[in-house]
Amino acid sequence: MISRLATSRLPVAKGVTREQVARAPSPGRGKSVGDNAKGDRVVQDVVDGVVARLDASGQPRDTVKVACAQDPLTPGLVAVSEDGSRALVMSCKEMHGEPSLVLVDFTKGSATTVRSFVGPGWVVGGFLGDKVLCLSQRLGDEPQLSVWLGDKCVWSVAGMQQPCVPARVSPEVLALVVCPKPDELTQTGPSSLCALDVTSGALAPLAPAAGTRVLARPGELVVEGGSERVVVKI
Amino acid sequence: MPLIDELRRNVFARIRAQTSSSTVATVTIQGSSNVTSATGGTFAIAQDGMERNLEVVETRLTRAQVIEKAKTAGVPQRVQVGPTCGLYALGMVMDSWNEKDPKNPTAIVQDLDLRGKGKQYTREPTTSERILDYAQGEGFTALGEMFTATQLAATARHFGYDATTHLKATLDDLYKVLDAGHPAIVGFDVDYNGNPTNSGGERAHYAVIEGYFDDKGERYLIARHGWGVQKDHIWKASDFDASWKALQTTTFYGTPGDGVIPRQFGLDMTHELPEPSKMSLPDAGNGRAHIFESLGTKIVEVVPKGEQPVGGVR
Numbered sequence: 041m042i043s044r045l046a047t048s049r050l051p052v053a054k055g056v057t058r059e060q061v062a063r064a065p066s067p068g069r070g071k072s073v074g075d076n077a078k079g080d081r082v083v084q085d086v087v088d089g090v091v092a093r094l095d096a097s098g099q100p101r102d103t104v105k106v107a108c109a110q111d112p113l114t115p116g117l118v119a120v121s122e123d124g125s126r127a128l129v130m131s132c133k134e135m136h137g138e139p140s141l142v143l144v145d146f147t148k149g150s151a152t153t154v155r156s157f158v159g160p161g162w163v164v165g166g167f168l169g170d171k172v173l174c175l176s177q178r179l180g181d182e183p184q185l186s187v188w189l190g191d192k193c194v195w196s197v198a199g200m201q202q203p204c205v206p207a208r209v210s211p212e213v214l215a216l217v218v219c220p221k222p223d224e225l226t227q228t229g230p231s232s233l234c235a236l237d238v239t240s241g242a243l244a245p246l247a248p249a250a251g252t253r254v255l256a257r258p259g260e261l262v263v264e265g266g267s268e269r270v271v272v273k274i
Numbered sequence: 275m276p277l278i279d280e281l282r283r284n285v286f287a288r289i290r291a292q293t294s295s296s297t298v299a300t301v302t303i304q305g306s307s308n309v310t311s312a313t314g315g316t317f318a319i320a321q322d323g324m325e326r327n328l329e330v331v332e333t334r335l336t337r338a339q340v341i342e343k344a345k346t347a348g349v350p351q352r353v354q355v356g357p358t359c360g361l362y363a364l365g366m367v368m369d370s371w372n373e374k375d376p377k378n379p380t381a382i383v384q385d386l387d388l389r390g391k392g393k394q395y396t397r398e399p400t401t402s403e404r405i406l407d408y409a410q411g412e413g414f415t416a417l418g419e420m421f422t423a424t425q426l427a428a429t430a431r432h433f434g435y436d437a438t439t440h441l442k443a444t445l446d447d448l449y450k451v452l453d454a455g456h457p458a459i460v461g462f463d464v465d466y467n468g469n470p471t472n473s474g475g476e477r478a479h480y481a482v483i484e485g486y487f488d489d490k491g492e493r494y495l496i497a498r499h500g501w502g503v504q505k506d507h508i509w510k511a512s513d514f515d516a517s518w519k520a521l522q523t524t525t526f527y528g529t530p531g532d533g534v535i536p537r538q539f540g541l542d543m544t545h546e547l548p549e550p551s552k553m554s555l556p557d558a559g560n561g562r563a564h565i566f567e568s569l570g571t572k573i574v575e576v577v578p579k580g581e582q583p584v585g586g587v588r
Contacts, residue, residue: 065560066476066525069536087537111501112357113477114466135354136468136501160503162466179467179503181338200467225337225494225508228469267472 050235051274053246059269074118082127086115102146111135119205128165166206194238199227207256344487347457350396354500358418360480362500369397379434413551423572430576438586440573458483459574462517470517521570523562530555530563
């Protein structure tokens, strides 16, 4: 009964449209740019070790220092809160290891570690209202992706996933891009836009999709950052 | 080529334990209505009347076992420091030949490696010369990046190996190199997990291909590279093929030919970093350089002197 109730909370795909898109220009070596639905943009520069809001002309302001040692090839993704006052970024102590999810508050000028782990891997954050989500991907010979809400692991899967900033569908439901069942040999696989009930851990694939962020809009979910823009009516 | 299909068909093979025919045993298991002994071993009659051999052993070929069976050209791991993936890939190949015959030379990439025995290197270097010093001195690289495969082969030759570059290589060329037991150094576009992707060349990276196998009609490659985030990667050959063809442009040098390269990670950039003197990548516009002709679909084959490479040019 509990799982039925949980499943009923999950959205259903009512239609999918796909549009081929040109590759977005690189923001520069070691840089990553994220934005929210309102268009507030935040840049992380792992070479300079800073995170900043970008103004309308693309110039950085409200700069906060976040020390980073990650490979500039894999700077991480930036999640921006709905009001644009906060951002979630990755900070690593090694080129491909010891990752931490850092919450940057531009109003306070602060940077706070939300979650970290030892070993190779990466993290991506997401905002679920006032709560902070952490997707932590452990690598190594037994790779595993885990979705954390505070100190609670709400879902995990063995294998390697692609980093993608999730979106909030409702107070209990998250939209994210994952491969629900990675191949046992490659430990990877084709990804789908999925809905996750964070209270029960129920996961529902909605449509095949790949990208670096999910946007939640009234009645639809959008996956961007891949070779195609995928819009799923829910 | 390893017959992994055949190996995996035996994954659930059941092996009857060898036991004496006189053995009589009584075992109580949940769901059994009675227990008896037959021609040998211990058997149980389940409630549905089926006979279960309690000494049946289930065997399973693990992913690690698949890798070990299929590797024909394995190399020791080195974890890179800096944007030096090609040089560390070359170091891994030199280590593998040195492991087979200590007379074959090997070298460490940079002095920093000396602090990381077991991680940055495993075999004792046979020379005090550093691979990075040579590549920088020759004007191949600024920080260890090697966007031109022929220059990586030239570096291998300097350190005492015969090395060729397969230009316009195909997967069939790759299999021939591996069939000869030679590790293959290749460029590809890397994702966050160290696997092939397509970012148009922006995340160009080197790996060593160590072997291949077929399973359920799909061909797979076994690869190792300088990130060290996984001991060995298994990639679909088709994914790798798309990825090494995706090496089109890079922003590493900014506009090639302007003499300077943009600020790089971990450097004191109070001075501008000059482009390497033998970097001749064509300008792709918008602060990018073309890399397909120099790196895309290339194999660097490195063998000890006296052994014949299966192909490529010197």
